[in-house]
Structures are given as C-alpha cells and as structure tokens.
Amino acid sequence: MKKRYEDGIVPKNSQEIRMDMAKQMKAARLGMNLTQQVVAERAGTKKSNISRMESGKYNPTLDFLVKVAESMDKQISIRID
16 A cells, blocks of 8 residues: 555544544444444445544545545535534
8 A cells, every 4th residue: 555644654643544444434423323334335335444434543534534425415515624
C-alpha cells in the first residue's frame, strides 16, 4: 500500500476527523437498528469495510462515504471552518 505521508504518520487532526466521522456513521447505523451486514449489502460493499470504517482503521473515499450514508437514507455534510 502506498503511504500518503512521507513518514507514514497521519497528522493528528486527520485522525480526529476520521474518528469523528466513524462515530457519526456508527451512531446513524445503530439509531436505525441496522447491522453492519445490512448496510454493507445496501452500499454494495463488504461487512469488513463497514467495520473498518466504523473503527477508524479505514480512510474511506468521499464516494464511499456518500454510498454508505445513502444506504441509510442519510446525507453527508461537509463543513469547512
């Protein structure tokens, strides 16, 4: 796998953003009483990808996030401060 940063360490802010997103996606799924398997099937991916995303171990693309959100009838909102 290609390293995105020279030293292989993701800047702390990026990690925090990814973990916040992961928590929000998991909360949305649990709030709808959906399993990871159901969300994966609706999004056209594997359960392991949903699990890795929710744990913050996976840095998903924006397209993937949109697809997962749509599988739960949710929308992605990006805010730049």
